[in-house]
Each structure stands twice: as C-alpha cells, then as structure tokens.
Amino acid sequence: MKKNEVPQDKSNLESANFKELCYAVDENGEYTTVNSSGWTPKTIALNQAIEDINERVAAAKNRVLNNDVSPIEYYMEYHKMDLGILSSYVGMWQWRVKRHFKPNVFKRLSTKTLKKYADAFDVSIEKLKNIELHEN
Amino acid sequence: MKIDFTHHQSAHCENGVVSNLMKHNGFEVSEPMVFGIGSGLLFCYVPLLMVNHAPAITYRAMPGFIFKRFANRVGIKIKREKFKDPAKAKARLDENLEKNNPVGLQVGVYNLLYFPDEYRFHFNAHNMVVYGKEGDTYLISDPVMETVTTLTDKQLEKVRFAKGAFAPKGHMYYPIAFPKELHLEKAIIKGIKQTCKDMLAPVPIVGVKGIRMIAKLIRKWPKKKGTKVANHYLGQVVRMQEEIGTGGGGFRYIFAAFLQESSKILGNQKLSELSKEMTSIGDAWRDFALEASRIYKNRSPKTDAYNQVADMLDVIADREEQFFKKLRKAI
Numbered sequence: 270m271k272k273n274e275v276p277q278d279k280s281n282l283e284s285a286n287f288k289e290l291c292y293a294v295d296e297n298g299e300y301t302t303v304n305s306s307g308w309t310p311k312t313i314a315l316n317q318a319i320e321d322i323n324e325r326v327a328a329a330k331n332r333v334l335n336n337d338v339s340p341i342e343y344y345m346e347y348h349k350m351d352l353g354i355l356s357s358y359v360g361m362w363q364w365r366v367k368r369h370f371k372p373n374v375f376k377r378l379s380t381k382t383l384k385k386y387a388d389a390f391d392v393s394i395e396k397l398k399n400i401e402l403h404e405n
Numbered sequence: 406m407k408i409d410f411t412h413h414q415s416a417h418c419e420n421g422v423v424s425n426l427m428k429h430n431g432f433e434v435s436e437p438m439v440f441g442i443g444s445g446l447l448f449c450y451v452p453l454l455m456v457n458h459a460p461a462i463t464y465r466a467m468p469g470f471i472f473k474r475f476a477n478r479v480g481i482k483i484k485r486e487k488f489k490d491p492a493k494a495k496a497r498l499d500e501n502l503e504k505n506n507p508v509g510l511q512v513g514v515y516n517l518l519y520f521p522d523e524y525r526f527h528f529n530a531h532n533m534v535v536y537g538k539e540g541d542t543y544l545i546s547d548p549v550m551e552t553v554t555t556l557t558d559k560q561l562e563k564v565r566f567a568k569g570a571f572a573p574k575g576h577m578y579y580p581i582a583f584p585k586e587l588h589l590e591k592a593i594i595k596g597i598k599q600t601c602k603d604m605l606a607p608v609p610i611v612g613v614k615g616i617r618m619i620a621k622l623i624r625k626w627p628k629k630k631g632t633k634v635a636n637h638y639l640g641q642v643v644r645m646q647e648e649i650g651t652g653g654g655g656f657r658y659i660f661a662a663f664l665q666e667s668s669k670i671l672g673n674q675k676l677s678e679l680s681k682e683m684t685s686i687g688d689a690w691r692d693f694a695l696e697a698s699r700i701y702k703n704r705s706p707k708t709d710a711y712n713q714v715a716d717m718l719d720v721i722a723d724r725e726e727q728f729f730k731k732l733r734k735a736i
Binding site: 281294298304321 | 414415416437455457458515522524527549570572636637643650659661662680681684697698701
C-alpha cells in the first residue's frame with residue numbers, strides 16, 4: 270500500500286474522534302505510518318456484525334416477552350456475551366446459567382443469585398426482572 | 406502525580422506498549438521491530454472455538470507472546486504480576502506510579518468507554534500504559550489512540566478485572582533490567598527464523614496451510630450454512646484481518662516494515678527485496694477484503710462469488726509459501 274492509497278473513508282471511528290494508524294510506503298519506497306479515518310470494506314463488515322447482534326437482541330427480547338426464556342438471555346445478548354463469558358462474570362457453571370434461562374427456574378432464584386446477574390449486567394434487580402424498564 | 410512519559414501512537418497495542426516503554430527507558434525501538442523480533446506474524450484457524458458466533462481466526466501470535474519473545478531475544482527482564490484482589494492490584498499500581506515507574510496493563514476492551522461503541526467486544530488482551538494519577542483519575546496512554554486519555558479508578562478496575570477468555574486478572578508488567586547495549590542483529594534473525602517455521606508449519610490449521618484450510622471452508626459455507634451465516638463468517642474473517650491494530654492487510658505491512666528496517670541493520674539487501682514482496686502480498690490481502698466485502702454488501706447468493714474469494718486466498722497461500730521459503734534462505 271502506498272502512502273497516498275491509505276483509505277480515508279467515513280467510518281464509526283469518527284464518533285470517538287480518532288484515526289487509526291496504518292503502515293504504508295512513501296515515494297522513495299520507505300515505510301512510514303499514516304493515519305486513516307477508516308476503510309469502507311471494513312466498516313461494512315463491522316456494521317454487519319453490529320446488525321447481527323441487534324437482531325439477536327431483538328429476538329431474545331421477543332422470547333422473553335413471550336415468556337419462553339428468562340430475562341437473563343436478553344441481557345446476555347445485549348451485552349454481546351455468550352454463555353461462557355456470562356458464566357465467568359457471575360462465577361457459576363455454564364449448565365447452571367443455562368438452567369436460569371428457564372422462566373420458571375428464574376422466578377425462584379434467590380436475591381443473592383439475582384444480585385450476581387444484576388451486577389454482571391450493571392442493572393438493578395428490579396430492571397433485571399422486568400426488561401421493559403431497560404432502555405434500548 | 407504525572408510521570409514524564411511520551412505517548413506514541415502505534416498500530417497494534419502490544420507492540421505499541423513495548424515500544425513506548427522501551428523508548429521511555431532510552432532505547433529507540435520501533436513498533437515493527439518489536440513485532441518482528443517477537444515473531445508476531447502468523448495465521449491460525451482455531452477449529453471448534455467460536456468468537457462472536459463465528460469461526461476464530463487470528464493473523465498474529467497469541468497475546469503476550471510477542472512481548473515475551475522480544476524480551477528474551479534482546480535480553481530484557483520483565484516483572485509480571487497478576488492479582489486476585491482488586492484492592493491489592495490497585496495498591497501495587499499506585500506504588501509503581503509513586504516510584505515514577507510507568508507500567509503496562511492488560512485490560513478488557515468491553516468496558517473501555519473511550520472506544521467507539523461498535524468496537525467494544527469482549528476481547529481481553531488489550532494493552533495500555535498507565536503513567537500517572539491525579540486524584541481518582543488515572544492517566545492512560547493507550548497506544549492505538551492518537552492522544553493520551555484518562556480512566557477513573559472504578560473504570561480502570563472494571564477493565565483490569567474483565568472476565569472471559571484471557572481474563573487479565575489485573576495483569577501488570579514492566580521492564581526491570583536492561584542490557585548495557587541493545588544488540589538487535591541476533592534477535593532479528595531468531596525472530597525471522599521462527600516466523601518462517603510457524604508459517605510453513607506442517608499443521609493443517611497454522612500458517613500457509615491454515616490459509617488454504619480457510620479457503621476450503623469458504624467454498625463450503627454458502628451451501629452448508631446458508632447465505633446469511635456464510636456472510637457473517639466471511640465478515641468475521643475480514644474484521645480479524647483489518648481490525649484496529651493490524652496496521653492493514655493482516656499485519657503484513659508491519660512485517661514488511663520490519664524487514665525493511667532489518668535489511669539496513671543487518672546490511673542484507675535481500676531482505677529489502679523481500680520487504681517489497683511482502684508489501685505486494687499485503688496488497689493482495691487488501692484486495693481479498695475488498696472482494697469479500699462486495700459479497701456481504703450485496704448479500705449476493707451466488708456461490709461463484711465465494712469460490713472467487715477462496716481462489717484469491719489460495720493464490721495468497723501459494724505466494725506466502727514461496728515467500729517464507731525465500732526468507733528462510735535469505736538469513
């Protein structure tokens with residue numbers, strides 16, 4: 270990549286007001302660094318991944334409102350977690366966390382256990398129980 | 406309290422922290438030099454492991470390896486500490502800042518609030534330098550950022566004790582002993598030799614063979630997984646390749662810069678030629694990303710398009726195989 274070929278496309282970096290560093294060669298063939306505001310192929314890939322997450326969150330929300338699963342699944346998807354990450358945040362085995370996805374099991378959880386989930390998701394227990402209070 | 410520390414932006418966080426800490430201690434070592442000596446370049450597909458619901462692929466060595474190898478090969482001693490208790494981790498950090506010693510920290514990205522939201526994933530092997538503290542606020546030099554930034558003690562504790570794969574556990578590190586003079590020649594040769602060995606490894610998921618494996622999988626994805634999932638997977642390959650920190654082209658440009666610098670240090674003209682070749686391979690990776698992005702942008706269901714990008718990867722694999730064989734002979 271030549272110095273003047275380093276892409277300066279619009280990207281999500283703009284919101285945080287920073288440019289990333291790229292390596293490119295100058296007119297004399299010497300390597301140098303150039304700041305880049307973004308590259309469209311990459312931005313599309315990233316947007317697609319975000320879209321995918323949003324779809325997962327929306328689907329989880331519907332399942333919770335239908336009482337198919339407990340709110341834990343919604344918050345897990347919202348925080349871009351999977352079962353492994355969530356179980357390490359709350360310090361419980363994966364099978365236990367998975368069991369808490371069942372609405373009936375969730376209803377009978379102790380305050381102590383609920384608190385663990387609330388802390389992991391950074392919400393109050395009240396919000397943990399009722400996802401409609403959670404802002405989107 | 407603020408330590409006199411100069412922030413230099415780098416492409417990749419781990420090389421950047423090492424390079425910045427070295428410069429702080431009076432050794433001019435560039436980012437590509439750290440990357441090359443630490444044998445940072447790699448290609449690896451990790452079967453069965455899923456990251457963000459897509460296959461795990463990496464273009465570089467495991468987190469922490471670059472620094473470890475760099476330190477061993479140039480003869481620096483590093484002190485590393487991990488903690489169970491956040492309060493202890495904080496006390497040790499404060500102690501070091503008190504002693505005018507800037508330290509490197511391993512942190513999780515998800516709660517780094519100065520990153521754009523879209524970039525905040527559960528990735529736990531990010532690195533930064535803390536170079537001071539004012540009240541409850543820590544002064545942070547994050548090498549991928551253009552300028553320095555800050556985090557409150559609560560925010561810093563959260564990222565230092567992020568959970569999941571590669572959980573940092575408050576990991577803190579800093580160099581404690583340096584050689585009198587830095588001799589890079591031997592270290593460079595060791596670094597290059599290992600990169601050649603890794604890239605030509607007779608293991609189906611590593612190096613050149615790993616690239617061919619991914620090409621084979623890409624051909625299968627649309628039929629096996631459907632267009633939507635195939636596009637998601639392909640997007641992940643591109644994201645891993647062009648992510649912040651790669652310097653473009655899946656680290657190939659940084660590696661080319663390293664070869665160029667090394668050719669001057671070793672007085673080896675062949676490395677300069679090979680640097681040009683690597684730049685051109687980097688361009689081929691960029692072209693692959695561009696073609697791949699056309700597929701998931703148009704959501705085109707043509708399986709032919711997947712075969713086309715897979716062909717591009719096969720060509721890259723052939724070129725890299727030739728390249729690393731030549732590189733092995735050149736040193």
